[in-house]
Amino acid sequence: MPFRSNTLAPSAQFRSQKQSIAVSMQASAAALGPGADFRLLIAEWTGVRTEDVARESWAWSHSSRQNSSSILQLTAQIEEQGGSQKADRSLLVRRKRLMTALIQHDYSAYVQAATTLGGLIDRQDLPNVQDIPHPTRTLRTPQRVDRSLLGGTPDSELDLVPDCTLPNVTYSENVLDRALLFIFRGLVAKETGYNSEKEGILGLLEQAREYMLRPGQTAEAQHKMVYNTLAGLMTPVMPPIYKTFMSGIINGKKIGPWFYAPALTSWITPTFFGFLVGPSRPNRRRDGSMGGLVVEKCKFLQESGCKGICLNQCKLPAQQFFQEGLGLPLNVVPNFETQECQWSFGEEPLPVEEDPAFPAGCLTGCPTREALRDEKQARACG
Numbered sequence: 526m527p528f529r530s531n532t533l534a535p536s537a538q539f540r541s542q543k544q545s546i547a548v549s550m551q552a553s554a555a556a557l558g559p560g561a562d563f564r565l566l567i568a569e570w571t572g573v574r575t576e577d578v579a580r581e582s583w584a585w586s587h588s589s590r591q592n593s594s595s596i597l598q599l600t601a602q603i604e605e606q607g608g609s610q611k612a613d614r615s616l617l618v619r620r621k622r623l624m625t626a627l628i629q630h631d632y633s634a635y636v637q638a639a640t641t642l643g644g645l646i647d648r649q650d651l652p653n654v655q656d657i658p659h660p661t662r663t664l665r666t667p668q669r670v671d672r673s674l675l676g677g678t679p680d681s682e683l684d685l686v687p688d689c690t691l692p693n694v695t696y697s698e699n700v701l702d703r704a705l706l707f708i709f710r711g712l713v714a715k716e717t718g719y720n721s722e723k724e725g726i727l728g729l730l731e732q733a734r735e736y737m738l739r740p741g742q743t744a745e746a747q748h749k750m751v752y753n754t755l756a757g758l759m760t761p762v763m764p765p766i767y768k769t770f771m772s773g774i775i776n777g778k779k780i781g782p783w784f785y786a787p788a789l790t791s792w793i794t795p796t797f798f799g800f801l802v803g804p805s806r807p808n809r810r811r812d813g814s815m816g817g818l819v820v821e822k823c824k825f826l827q828e829s830g831c832k833g834i835c836l837n838q839c840k841l842p843a844q845q846f847f848q849e850g851l852g853l854p855l856n857v858v859p860n861f862e863t864q865e866c867q868w869s870f871g872e873e874p875l876p877v878e879e880d881p882a883f884p885a886g887c888l889t890g891c892p893t894r895e896a897l898r899d900e901k902q903a904r905a906c907g
Contacts, residue, residue: 561577561619562615562622565577565619565626569625578631581623585631585633594638595623599619599620603617624651625652628811628813643658644660648660652808653809653813655867684885685887686832687862689861691863698725712753719732734834736750744841747837748842750838750842755842756850764850768851786870787810787814787870790853791868801825802825803820806821816872818870819865819867820866822865823859826866827864830888831892833893836877839857840857856875857874
């Protein structure tokens with residue numbers, strides 16, 4: 526199961542936020558005290574566990590201590606000034622730095638703080654949202670499915686993963702997005718021998734599903750197809766340059782990756798990434814280090830509705846391509862509840878079967894599962 530904090534259920538949690546904020550507004554001591562900005566800057570950029578961070582970690586270790594949290598006090602001051610749109614920018618910067626320092630040293634405390642204040646802190650202001658519940662999501666109970674439909678024995682069952690309850694996004698494409706998608710679809714057609722008459726991302730997904738549903742198809746063949754497509758997209762020129770200046774592979778000897786490689790990759794990638802996944806932005810990895818990137822609502826996942834396509838034609842081949850083709854580890858963590866996706870460059874991924882964050886069942890509304898059932902193919906889509 527994914528990381529779970531000890532917070533209240535979302536409905537009760539958000540009802541309690543204003544009570545906590547009201548108590549914090551009455552606190553007589555100023556949050557963090559003098560010299561806070563300098564100390565937080567040191568903590569953020571050096572990773573040193575300062576006294577401020579230690580106190581914050583202690584405050585979130587038990588619900589009875591949360592009113593002593595500087596993050597809570599800063600949020601109270603921000604709300605008192607009219608929220609993040611009107612509050613003094615220095616308060617917003619200070620809170621973000623403290624959240625960043627907290628995630629570097631105590632991930633459990635960070636998740637507790639971010640979840641408790643989830644309705645009061647803009648999601649884009651959080652250093653990482655990987656395990657933070659979306660404040661507007663609607664929880665649904667997993668459904669049961671006869672696993673014989675997915676290649677198991679008739680008596681076994683598997684939980685279906687609830688579909689995303691957030692509204693669909695209409696994506697805009699610029700000239701670069703359209704050009705890259707055209708090139709990418711051509712490379713996929715070359716690898717698979719099939720092209721769709723549909724336009725844009727829907728055509729690409731029809732190509733992906735057609736290849737996935739071929740009789741006798743394997744996950745490994747799908748990985749290889751996407752790996753070769755990514756290699757073609759980068760041309761023979763880019764991988765050697767990346768390996769030298771980012772991954773630190775010189776004359777076949779690996780002495781990197783260079784310290785800046787994960788962060789620089791996360792800053793460059795959104796420009797060339799949107800044609801597949803939509804808007805994304807750099808953020809922090811789960812360990813608080815730079816080198817993270819969060820896809821705000823994945824276009825590929827939203828339009829496919831298929832965990833198998835996500836797994837075998839995005840997550841696993843992308844991880845393989847960065848590790849083997851470019852020399853930099855990559856961990857891709859999709860969130861099927863929100864359709865966000867965390868990419869962490871320089872982070873080693875777990876095998877899917879050992880990853881507690883990756884669910885076992887199909888998505889409830891997966892069209893690929895329905896196609897497999899109609900064709901009576903006794904195998905899983907992912």
